[in-house]
Amino acid sequence: MAQLSIVSGSVGLITLQNPPVNALSAAVRQGIVDTVEKALSDPKVKSVVIRGQNGVFCGGADIKEFGTKMTGPHLIPMIHAIEAGNKPMVAAIEGSALGGGLELALGCHYRVAHSKARLGLPEVTLGLLPAAAGSQRLPRLIGVPAALNLITTGRHVTAAEALQLGIVDQVTDHDTVDTAVKFALNVAGQSLDARRISTFPCPRPAELDALFEDAMQKVRKSARGAIAPVACVQAVRAAATLPYAEGLERERELMATLFNSGQARALQYCFFAQRAVGRWSTPSGARWDTSKPVPVPKAAVIGLGTMGRGIAVALAQTGLSVVAVETQEKQMMEAKQAVSGMLERGAKRRGVAPVSDKISYSGNIRAVADVDLVIEAVFEDMAVKEKLFQQLSAICKPGALLCTNTSALDVDHLASQTRNPELVVGMHFFAPAHVMKLLEVVYGRRSSTQAVATAMQLGKKMGKVSVAVGNCRGFVGNRMLKPYIEQAFYLLEEGATPELVDRALEEFGFSMGVFRMSDLSGLDVGWRVRKGDGLVEPGLASGPSARVRQGRRYSPLGDLLCEQGRFGQKTGRGWYQYEKPGGRVARSDPWLHSFLEGYRARHGLVARRIDHEEVLERCLYALINEGFHILEDGIAAGPEDIDVIYVFGYGWPRHRGGPMFYAGMVGLAKVLERLEHYHQAHPDVPHLQPCSLLRRLVASGSPPIHKWREVIRKLHSHL
Numbered sequence: 001m002a003q004l005s006i007v008s009g010s011v012g013l014i015t016l017q018n019p020p021v022n023a024l025s026a027a028v029r030q031g032i033v034d035t036v037e038k039a040l041s042d043p044k045v046k047s048v049v050i051r052g053q054n055g056v057f058c059g060g061a062d063i064k065e066f067g068t069k070m071t072g073p074h075l076i077p078m079i080h081a082i083e084a085g086n087k088p089m090v091a092a093i094e095g096s097a098l099g100g101g102l103e104l105a106l107g108c109h110y111r112v113a114h115s116k117a118r119l120g121l122p123e124v125t126l127g128l129l130p131a132a133a134g135s136q137r138l139p140r141l142i143g144v145p146a147a148l149n150l151i152t153t154g155r156h157v158t159a160a161e162a163l164q165l166g167i168v169d170q171v172t173d174h175d176t177v178d179t180a181v182k183f184a185l186n187v188a189g190q191s192l193d194a195r196r197i198s199t200f201p202c203p204r205p206a207e208l209d210a211l212f213e214d215a216m217q218k219v220r221k222s223a224r225g226a227i228a229p230v231a232c233v234q235a236v237r238a239a240a241t242l243p244y245a246e247g248l249e250r251e252r253e254l255m256a257t258l259f260n261s262g263q264a265r266a267l268q269y270c271f272f273a274q275r276a277v278g279r280w281s282t283p284s285g286a287r288w289d290t291s292k293p294v295p296v297p298k299a300a301v302i303g304l305g306t307m308g309r310g311i312a313v314a315l316a317q318t319g320l321s322v323v324a325v326e327t328q329e330k331q332m333m334e335a336k337q338a339v340s341g342m343l344e345r346g347a348k349r350r351g352v353a354p355v356s357d358k359i360s361y362s363g364n365i366r367a368v369a370d371v372d373l374v375i376e377a378v379f380e381d382m383a384v385k386e387k388l389f390q391q392l393s394a395i396c397k398p399g400a401l402l403c404t405n406t407s408a409l410d411v412d413h414l415a416s417q418t419r420n421p422e423l424v425v426g427m428h429f430f431a432p433a434h435v436m437k438l439l440e441v442v443y444g445r446r447s448s449t450q451a452v453a454t455a456m457q458l459g460k461k462m463g464k465v466s467v468a469v470g471n472c473r474g475f476v477g478n479r480m481l482k483p484y485i486e487q488a489f490y491l492l493e494e495g496a497t498p499e500l501v502d503r504a505l506e507e508f509g510f511s512m513g514v515f516r517m518s519d520l521s522g523l524d525v526g527w528r529v530r531k532g533d534g535l536v537e538p539g540l541a542s543g544p545s546a547r548v549r550q551g552r553r554y555s556p557l558g559d560l561l562c563e564q565g566r567f568g569q570k571t572g573r574g575w576y577q578y579e580k581p582g583g584r585v586a587r588s589d590p591w592l593h594s595f596l597e598g599y600r601a602r603h604g605l606v607a608r609r610i611d612h613e614e615v616l617e618r619c620l621y622a623l624i625n626e627g628f629h630i631l632e633d634g635i636a637a638g639p640e641d642i643d644v645i646y647v648f649g650y651g652w653p654r655h656r657g658g659p660m661f662y663a664g665m666v667g668l669a670k671v672l673e674r675l676e677h678y679h680q681a682h683p684d685v686p687h688l689q690p691c692s693l694l695r696r697l698v699a700s701g702s703p704p705i706h707k708w709r710e711v712i713r714k715l716h717s718h719l
C-alpha cells in the first residue's frame with residue numbers, strides 16, 4: 001500500500017497506493033512506516049519524495065475505518081518519524097492533499113504542489129478536527145488567523161493560495177513528481193533544523209483573547225449547535241498558548257470527544273450519502289452505471305421568473321448555449337437585467353469572464369425548435385403547463401428532452417400531453433437555482449432510462465447534488481414539508497406563537513424556523529396550492545367545522561393571513577412584521593398575537609403551554625413519518641436520498657444527518673411511540689398515524705439505517 005523505489009540515483013520515491021484517493025488506511029499507514037524506515041536507513045538514499053498514485057496525493061484518513069475497530073500504526077508517530085528523520089522529505093502534491101493527507105505533507109520538510117492541486121483540513125465537515133497534529137502544525141506554519149480560517153471552515157485552497165499562505169514551497173505547472181525529485185536533489189544534505197514545523201514557535205497575535213472570542217462567536221453563529229467548529233477553535237488556541245507537546249495532548253482530548261459523538265457519525269453519514277445518491281436506479285431498471293445519457297450542448301428555459309432566471313444562469317455557467325424564452329415584455333426586460341447581474345457577480349466570485357454571450361433571449365416559443373433539452377419554469381398552474389407541453393411536443397426537434405421545474409404537479413400528466421412521454425422528466429430546482437445545490441430529478445411512469453440519465457448527468461455537470469425520485473404530489477421534499485408545516489399551524493392553534501416554534505427549530509439547527517421560512521418564500525404560494533386543492537373557504541367562520549376539510553383536521557390560519565394581504569417579507573407583513581415590503585429583519589408583531597388570541601376565542605380553543613420538545617416532536621416526527629411513507633411507496637430508493645434532499649434543499653442541520661438518520665439516532669421505537677401518543681391525542685390528523693414501514697422496522701429490531709433497504713426490499717418483493 002506504499003512502495004519505495006530509488007530515482008535519480010539518490011532520491012527515495014515513496015508512492016501511496018490506495019485508489020481512488022489514497023486514503024490513509026491501516027495498510028497505507030503501515031506501508032508508510034515501513035518505507036520511511038527503509039529510506040532513512042538506506043545509505044544510497046539522500047532525500048525522499050512522497051507522492052500518491054494516480055495523480056492524487058492523499059484524501060486523508062480512511063473515513064470508512066472510523067466506524068470500525070481501528071488497527072495499524074497511529075498517524076501522529078508516523079508523521080513525527082518523517083519530520084524527525086535526518087533526510088529531507090518532500091511532499092509532491094497532485095490532485096488533493098486533504099485532512100490527514102495535508103497533515104502528512106506538513107510533517108515533510110518541503111511541499112511542492114501542482115498548480116491544479118487543492119489543499120485543506122476539511123475534518124470539521126466530518127464532525128472532527130485535524131487530529132494528526134494539523135491543528136498544532138498549521139498555525140505554527142501560517143499564523144493563527146489564517147489557520148483558524150482554514151480549520152474552522154474546512155475550505156479547500158488552491159495551490160496558488162497555499163503558496164501565498166506559505167503552506168507550500170513551490171507550485172509547478174509541469175510534472176509534479178519530476179519537480180519534487182529535482183527539489184529533493186537540491187536540498188539533499190542541507191540542515192533540517194529550520195524545517196521541522198513542530199519546533200517552530202507559534203506566532204502569538206496581539207489581542208489573542210479578542211481574536212479567539214471573535215472566532216468562537218463566528219462559529220457558534222454559522223454552525224448552530226455543531227460541536228466540531230468549537231473544538232477546532234479550542235485546538236488552535238492550544239497551539240497559540242501551549243508548548244507543542246501540550247497542545248498535541250489538548251488536540252487528542254478534543255478529538256476523543258468529537259470522534260465518538262453523534263454529530264461526527266451524522267456528518268460522516270452525510271459524506272457517504274451524498275456520494276451514494278449518485279449511484280441511482282429506478283424501478284424501471286434505469287441505473288447510473290448502465291444508462292447512457294445523451295449530450296446536451298444546447299438547452300432552453302421557458303419562463304423567466306425567479307426560478308427560470310436562476311436555471312438559465314446555472315446552465316450558462318455550465319457552458320451550455322441557452323435559449324431563454326419569456327413572452328411578457330416587461331418580465332423579459334427585468335429578467336435580462338437580473339440575469340446579466342447574476343452572471344457578472346458569479347464570474348467575479350469565480351475569477352472568470354462572464355458568459356453573457358451563452359444566453360440568447362426570445363419572446364417566441366418557436367426559438368426552442370433546435371435545442372436538445374427544454375426546462376419549463378412557467379407559472380405553477382397545471383392548465384398553463386399542459387398547454388405548454390402540447391406546444392413543445394409539436395415544436396421541438398425529435399429526441400429533445402422536455403423537463404418541468406414544477407415543485408409538486410403530476411409529471412405523468414404533463415408527459416401525457418406530449419407525443420413522446422418517454423422524453424419527459426421533472427427537474428425540480430430550488431430557489432435561487434444558480435446557488436442551491438439540490439436537484440430532484442423526477443422520473444415518470446414512462447420516462448425513458450436515457451431521459452433520466454441525461455437529466456441526472458446534466459445536474460451533475462451543473463454542480464448539483466442530484467437525486468432521482470419518483471412522481472407523486474410534492475415528490476420527496478415538498479411532500480414531507482406538508483405535514484411539518486401543518487403541525488406548526490396546529491401548534492399555533494393550541495397556544496404556541498411563531499416565535500416559540502421558530503426558536504425551537506432554530507435551536508435544533510435549522511437556519512430558519514418554519515414561519516420565518518414561510519415569510520421568506522411567500523405565504524401566497526401555499527395559499528394558491530390550497531385553493532387549487534379546494535381547501536380554502538374564505539371568511540372567518542367559527543365552530544369546529546371551520547377547522548375540518550375533507551374529513552380531517554385543517555387549520556385555515558395561513559389562509560386568513562393571506563386574506564389580509566399578509567404574504568410575508570414581500571408585503572412587509574406575514575407571521576412577523578418587517579421594516580418595509582421586501583425587508584428581511586423579522587420582528588414580533590403584536591397584531592399577530594392578538595389575531596391568534598381572537599382566533600382561538602372564536603373557535604373555543606384554550607391556549608396551553610407548549611414546550612420546545614413538543615414542537616420538535618410534532619413537527620419533525622410528522623415529517624419523518626411521511627419520509628417512511630415515501631420509502632414504503634418507492635418514491636425514494638433509500639433513506640439516504642431523503643436525507644440528502646433535506647440537508648441540501650431544506651436547511652436540515654447537516655450535523656444531524658437528515659431526517660431519516662435522525663430518526664435512527666433518536667431510536668425508531670421512540671419515534672413510533674411518540675407518533676402513537678400524538679395520534680391518540682389528535683386522531684383527526686392522519687399524518688400522525690405511524691407508517692406501517694416504521695412499525696415493520698421496529699418489529700425487525702430497529703436495524704441500523706444502512707440495513708433499512710433490506711426491510712424495504714421485502715416490502716416490495718412480489719415473490
Ligand SMILES: CCCCCCC[C@H](O)CC(=O)SCCNC(=O)CCNC(=O)[C@H](O)C(C)(C)COP(=O)([O-])OP(=O)([O-])OC[C@H]1O[C@@H](n2cnc3c(N)ncnc32)[C@H](O)[C@@H]1OP(=O)([O-])[O-]
Nearest residue numbers: 023059060061062063064096098099100122130131132275
Ligand atoms: C482517534 C483516531 C485519530 C484519527 C486521526 C485522524 C486525523 C485526520 O485529521 C482525520 C482525517 O483525515 S478525516 C478525512 C479528511 N479528508 C476529507 O474530508 C476528504 C474527503 N474526500 C473528498 O473531499 C473527495 O473525495 C476528494 C476531493 C478527495 C475527491 O473528490 P472526487 O474526485 O469528486 O471523488 P469522490 O466521489 O468524492 O470520492 C471517490 C471515492 O473515494 C471515497 N473517499 C474519498 N475520500 C475518502 C476518505 N478520506 N476515506 C475513505 N474514502 C474516501 C469516496 O467515498 C468515493 O467512494 P465511492 O465508493 O466511489 O463513492
